[in-house]
Amino acid sequence: MVRIVRIGELAQQAGTTTRALRYYEQLGLLPARRAGNGYRAYGEEDLRLLRQIRTLQDFGFGLEETRPFVECLQAGHPEGDSCPASLEVYRRKLAELDECIGRLQEVRTRVAEQYARAERAREDLAAEAADRAPQCELAIEWEER
Amino acid sequence: MVRIVRIGELAQQAGTTTRALRYYEQLGLLPARRAGNGYRAYGEEDLRLLRQIRTLQDFGFGLEETRPFVECLQAGHPEGDSCPASLEVYRRKLAELDECIGRLQEVRTRVAEQYARAERAREDLAAEAADRAPQCELAIEWEER
DNA sequence: GTTGGCCTTGACGCCTGCGTCAAGGTCTAC
DNA sequence: GTAGACCTTGACGCAGGCGTCAAGGCCAAC
Numbered sequence: 588m589v590r591i592v593r594i595g596e597l598a599q600q601a602g603t604t605t606r607a608l609r610y611y612e613q614l615g616l617l618p619a620r621r622a623g624n625g626y627r628a629y630g631e632e633d634l635r636l637l638r639q640i641r642t643l644q645d646f647g648f649g650l651e652e653t654r655p656f657v658e659c660l661q662a663g664h665p666e667g668d669s670c671p672a673s674l675e676v677y678r679r680k681l682a683e684l685d686e687c688i689g690r691l692q693e694v695r696t697r698v699a700e701q702y703a704r705a706e707r708a709r710e711d712l713a714a715e716a717a718d719r720a721p722q723c724e725l726a727i728e729w730e731e732r
Numbered sequence: 733m734v735r736i737v738r739i740g741e742l743a744q745q746a747g748t749t750t751r752a753l754r755y756y757e758q759l760g761l762l763p764a765r766r767a768g769n770g771y772r773a774y775g776e777e778d779l780r781l782l783r784q785i786r787t788l789q790d791f792g793f794g795l796e797e798t799r800p801f802v803e804c805l806q807a808g809h810p811e812g813d814s815c816p817a818s819l820e821v822y823r824r825k826l827a828e829l830d831e832c833i834g835r836l837q838e839v840r841t842r843v844a845e846q847y848a849r850a851e852r853a854r855e856d857l858a859a860e861a862a863d864r865a866p867q868c869e870l871a872i873e874w875e876e877r
Numbered sequence: 878g879t880t881g882g883c884c885t886t887g888a889c890g891c892c893t894g895c896g897t898c899a900a901g902g903t904c905t906a907c
Numbered sequence: 908g909t910a911g912a913c914c915t916t917g918a919c920g921c922a923g924g925c926g927t928c929a930a931g932g933c934c935a936a937c
Contacts, residue, residue, distance in 0.1 A: 595913065605914090610895060624903060626914055646839050650894075668850035677847040684840040688833060694791050695829040702822040705813035740883065750884090751925060769933055771884055794923075 589630045594619070597629045601637045611640065614650060616657055636660055639667040652676050734775045739764075742774045746782045756785065759795060761802055781805055784812040797821050 594605045611617035612627070617636055619627035636657050643653040655676055656667030667673060739750045756762035757772070762781055764772035781802050788798040800821055801812030812818060 593914075604895080606895060606897085609916095624914080626903080644894095646843055647836075666850065666853070668846065669853065674847065674850055674854070677843060677850065680843055681840065681847065684836055684843065688836050688840065691792075691829055691833050691836070695826065695833065698791055698822060698825055698829065701813065702819065702826065705811065705819055705822065708811065708814065709819070738884075749925080751927085754886095755925060769884080771933080789924095 589632075591622075591628050591630060593622075594627045594629070597634060597637065600634055601641055603637070603641060608637070611637075611650070616640065616650060616654060632660075643667075646680075648676075648680065652680070736767075736773050736775060738767075739772045739774070742779060742782065745779055746786055748782070748786060753782070756782075756795070761785065761795060761799060777805075788812075791825075793821075793825065797825070 594608050598605045598608055608617065612619055617633065617640070619629055619633070622628045639656050639660060640650070640653045643656060655670060655672035659670035659673050660667045662670070664670060668677065739753050743750045743753055753762065757764055762778065762785070764774055767773045784801050784805060785795070785798045788801060800815060800817035804815035804818050805812045807815070809815060813822065
C-alpha cells in the first residue's frame with residue numbers, strides 16, 4: 588500500500604518547494620507519474636530520492652552530481668552511494684574540496700598580508716601626524732601669548 | 733606628458749579584454765575620457781586603477797568590493813588600500829574567507845565520512861562475495877573434471 | 878577608393894537553481 | 908454556484924562578469 592501524494596505535500600515533507608520539484612523533473616532527475624487529472628503523483632520512494640538530492644545539495648553538490656546517487660536508489664540499491672558511480676562522485680568532490688580549501692587558504696594568507704601592510708602604513712602616517720601634533724600645540728600656545 | 737592609449741592597448745597592458753573595460757565603465761568603476769572621435773582615452777593612472785581591480789579580482793573580490801580601492805587611488809592616495817573603506821573591505825573579506833573555509837572543511841569531513849562508510853559497505857559486500865567465490869571456483873573445477 | 882584594423886553602441890547568451898507571475902484547470906466545501 | 912486551495916504549463920528574472928555577434932564609424936596604408 589503506497590501512499591500517493593501530490594507535489595505540494597511532497598515538497599513540504601522534504602522541506603523544499605513545488606518549483607524545485609518541477610525543476611528536478613525537468614532535468615529528468617525526479618520523474619513523476621501522473622494522476623488521471625494530470626496532477627503529479629509521488630510515492631514514498633520518491634521521498635527517499637528527494638531526500639538524497641537535498642542532503643547532497645546541502646553538501647554543495649550540484650544537481651547533476653546527485654544524479655548517480657538518485658539512479659542508484661532508483662535501481663533498487665539500499666543506499667544512494669551503494670554504486671561505484673556515486674563513490675566516484677564522492678572522490679571527485681573530495682578532490683575539489685581540497686583544491687578549493689587550499690586556494691582559499693592561500694588567498695586568505697595573501698589578503699592578510701596586504702591588510703597587515705596597509706595597516707602598518709596607516710600607523711606610520713598616524714605616527715607622523717603625532718610627531719607634528721606637538722608642534723601644532725606649541726604653535727597654538729605661541730599664538731595665544 | 734601623459735601617454736594616452738585606446739581601449740585595446742589598455743586592455744592588453746592589463747591582460748584583460750576591451751569588453752571587460754567597457755563593463756567596468758558601465759559600472760562607473762573605471763570611467764574613461766573621450767577623444768574627439770568618440771574613442772575612449774586612457775592615461776597611465778587608469779592603468780594603475782585597472783591593475784588594482786585585476787589584483788583584487790584574482791583574490792576573489794567582487795567588482796563592487798574593489799570600488800573603495802579604486803576610489804582611494806582616484807582620490808590621489810598612494811595605494812588603493814590607504815583608505816579606511818578599503819581596510820574595512822579587507823576585514824570583511826578575511827571574515828568571509830574564514831567562514832567559507834570553515835564551512836568547506838566541515839563539509840569535507842562529512843563527505844569523507846560518507847565516503848568511508850560507503851566504501852566499508854562495499855568491502856563488506858565484496859567480502860561476502862569472496863566467501864562465495866571459492867565455492868564458485870570449486871564448482872568450476874568440479875565441472876571441469 | 879578600398880582594404881583592414883581598431884573603435885562605437887546595443888543586445889542577447891551563458892551558467893545554476895530556482896523565484897515569481899500569468900492564465901487557466903480541478904476538486905472540495907459551503 | 909461559487910469561493911478557495913491546490914494543481915497545470917509557459918515564460919521571464921536574477922546574480923556576476925563578461926563573451927560574442929551585429930551594424931556601423933574612424934583612420935591609416937596601399
